[in-house]
Amino acid sequence: MATDRQNIPQLPNTAELEEAVKRDRYYHRFRNMVTSTFLTLVVVAAAAVLVAVLFLPVLRIYGKSMRGTLDNGDIVVSVKSSNMKTGDVVAFYYNNNILVKRVIAGPGDWVDIDKDGNVFVNHEKLEEPYLDDKAYGETNIELPYQVPDGRIFVMGDNRSVSIDSRNTSIGCVSEEQIVGKIVYRVWPLSQIGRVR
Numbered sequence: 001m002a003t004d005r006q007n008i009p010q011l012p013n014t015a016e017l018e019e020a021v022k023r024d025r026y027y028h029r030f031r032n033m034v035t036s037t038f039l040t041l042v043v044v045a046a047a048a049v050l051v052a053v054l055f056l057p058v059l060r061i062y063g064k065s066m067r068g069t070l071d072n073g074d075i076v077v078s079v080k081s082s083n084m085k086t087g088d089v090v091a092f093y094y095n096n097n098i099l100v101k102r103v104i105a106g107p108g109d110w111v112d113i114d115k116d117g118n119v120f121v122n123h124e125k126l127e128e129p130y131l132d133d134k135a136y137g138e139t140n141i142e143l144p145y146q147v148p149d150g151r152i153f154v155m156g157d158n159r160s161v162s163i164d165s166r167n168t169s170i171g172c173v174s175e176e177q178i179v180g181k182i183v184y185r186v187w188p189l190s191q192i193g194r195v196r
Helices: 002-007 014-054
Strands: 058-060 075-079 089-094 097-105 110-113 119-121 151-155 178-187
Touching: 058 178, 089 151, 097 110, 097 119
Parallel strands: none
Antiparallel strands: 058 075, 075 178, 089 097, 089 178, 097 151, 110 119
C-alpha cells in the first residue's frame, strides 16, 4: 500500500496554478503583440510602396544629359502631375526607359534655337540660369518648330550630348508618357534638396 501512494501524482497547489495561468496569459499577450506589430509593419510597407509607385516615384539618374543639375547616380523623388510649366524637370517613358529632361515649351508654343544654343520660345529668349554651357546639339527638326497639341518640348541641361525634343528620334513628349515632375534629390546626402 505504501508504494501505491508514492505513484500518485501530486496535484499543484494554488500558487503553482496561478503562476501557470500568468505564464499562459503572458505567452498569449506576447504572441498577439508580435502578430499585431508584424501586420502593422506589412500594412505600412504596402502603403509606402503604393504611395511611391502611384504618387511619388523614386528614380535613379543614369547618363549625362542633365549633368550639372542631376548627375549619374543621383536619386530623386518625383510627383505625379499633369501641370508642367517651362523650367520644370520631368521624367517620362521612352522605349521602356525613363528619361529626365527639362520642359522648354508647351502645346502650341513656337521654339527656335540659334547656332549658339540660345533658345527662343514664342520669339522671346529663354533665360536659362541652370545651364553651364549652351549648345545647338543633336538637332534635326526644322526650326522654328511649333509644339503639337497635347505635347511638351523638352531638352536636357547638358545640351551638347542630350538627345531630346530637338531630335526626331525622341520628339515631343505626350502627357501619357510623363512619370512625374522631379522635385527633390535624396541622394547623395551632400546635395539633398529641391531640384531646380
